[in-house]
Amino acid sequence: MTFNRDRLRCVKTMLEEILSQVQEGKQSVSEVREKLATYENLGFAKVDHHRKNRQGFPEVIYGEGKTKEQILSIGIYHRN
Numbered sequence: 001m002t003f004n005r006d007r008l009r010c011v012k013t014m015l016e017e018i019l020s021q022v023q024e025g026k027q028s029v030s031e032v033r034e035k036l037a038t039y040e041n042l043g044f045a046k047v048d049h050h051r052k053n054r055q056g057f058p059e060v061i062y063g064e065g066k067t068k069e070q071i072l073s074i075g076i077y078h079r080n
Contacts, residue, residue: 047077
């Protein structure tokens with residue numbers, strides 16, 4: 001990934017806002033931890049929430065070996 005000053009500034013602003021919300025009691029540490037998690041382990045798949053930020057395009061669902069229900073679950077987690 002190339003260095004991008006605008007992206008770095010955006011991340012810094014986001015982190016400052018999050019820290020301010022924790023300090024003011026508007027968010028708990030656990031809420032922030034959940035918000036900043038880079039992926040969510042569903043047991044049968046890891047949903048990467050920050051891939052678009054890191055790679056410039058969102059994650060795709062690799063469906064081989066997964067049931068329809070598992071693929072649907074992954075899609076639901078992607079939307080949230």
